[in-house]
Amino acid sequence: MSKGITKRSENYSEWYNEIVKRAELAENSAVRGCMVIKPYGFAIWEKMQRALDDMFKATGHQNAYFPLFVPKSFLEKEEEHAEGFAKECAVVTHYRLKVNPEGPGLIVDPNARLEEELIIRPTSEAVIWNTFKGWVQSWRDLPLLINQWCNIVRWEMRTRIFLRTAEFLWQEGHTAHATEQEAIEETERMLGVYADFAENWMAVPVVQGAKSPNERFAGALETYSIEAMMQDGKALQSGTSHFLGQNFAKAFDVKFTNKEGQLEYAWATSWGVSTRLMGALIMAHSDDNGLVLPPKLAPIQVVIVPIYKTPEDLAAISEKVDPLISELKAKGISVKYDDDDKQRSGWKFAEYELKGVPVRLAIGARDLQNGTVEVARRDTLTKETVALDGIAGHIENLLAEIQANIFRKALKFREEHTFLVDTWDDFKARIEEGGFVMAHWDGTGETEEAIKTETKATIRCIPFNSVEEAGKCIYTGKDSAKRVLFAKAY
């Protein structure tokens, strides 16, 4: 295997695949379309989960768990929902295998056919609303604020590790409310939580907005999303929040008695983010040397590499390093002291760079003499020699600075690749180059479809902060009241 990795400018998708592999985040599995998330990659996902889970709890939600299997009759109940997911469902038809009587191996036992097929959940609205029926009777039972962490299966034709796999991990929030207004507020609140997480934890700036009807979740009245820009200028939908109206309450007969004693259908929301966020994290920050991680999500925030020849040298270094490790840990900083003699220091430098560790300290005989340590930061690839005295505080500040810096960098990149466009020729040219294009649209699905066919760009969202501004549709020239966000998307 060559030591360098493919450059972003040469082949962006190859670069992405190599980062995933070389940083040991995940690998393709023996099972078509499914990935193995490796320990280092999973550690990042766990940090994401922890932060998100805390945010869900802080907004009043509780975790629960619902079955992997969805009876086909449940999935059928909400018609649009069923239609939307039908094409990508894995179906369980039998419950037993048996030894092949005519040869080696096992066969599906034809006598063990299920009376009703079970669908492996592509999402859990159906099972959950079937359950909610039993949980909701009175206005006092509302709001019902539930979240679950689980895996789901969507049988994709073409898969890409983290970005689109047949099986993936996610979190799905499902809530029931007494009023439409309350449900809409919840939908907005949770999109806000996602935006907060993306920007303040992942350091990925996002555009919040509403999906066009074409791009809406099957069964939703309104879908909101956060859209992030990757370094190739393409958009990645990084989280969605849906206002489901009373569709599921009606489909599953979830009614409650309001304060006036009348029966009403409950109002629903659902919202989710998935392991796709790992893809966003990689593609937003990493460079031609490997992964770049925001300190807040890095499994290892600081690595310390001793430079030594003899065991005596190492002992002298460790004597200085040990108290520093304690001090860093006391500040809640995760630190790894890599005194492993199996690899050389130069090899370690390259390896931790590849894995995106935000700060690397190197300490050798020279430093012991001078009372210093070499501090290297991953985001800028710069090094400085700093006095060992007071280094813990310095590192703490440095981690915060790195977190802020990679956000700034990503935001600057997005701003430099976002364009206001008013003519169709400009539109095609800008989309071709990559980036976000803010343009007027006549509001029809037909126009959206035509633009997609001609340019591969879709409406990523109608941004919440889009100002009212009279204009003409980029494609048809019809009147438009505001600009929407167009881009090619993952």
Add this chain to the structure above:
RNA sequence: CGGGAUGUAGCGCAGCCUGGUAGCGCGUUCGCUUGGGGUGCGAAAGGUCGUGAGUUCAAAUCUCGCCAUCCCGACCA
């Protein structure tokens, strides 16, 4: 499901056209060397060439079937 390609050592590949002892790089193991950016040298281990059939004295190589994977399209968080 349409179009294209690939399957040879743990990984990345050459060999196939023109059939005749299975090779290279990385990694692995051992020894020495080196140690502030993937050290250098030497030795060694490791493959029923995706699979099944056929042609042939002889098949990684030619023919046919099957399987799997990847890329490009239609579908998608």
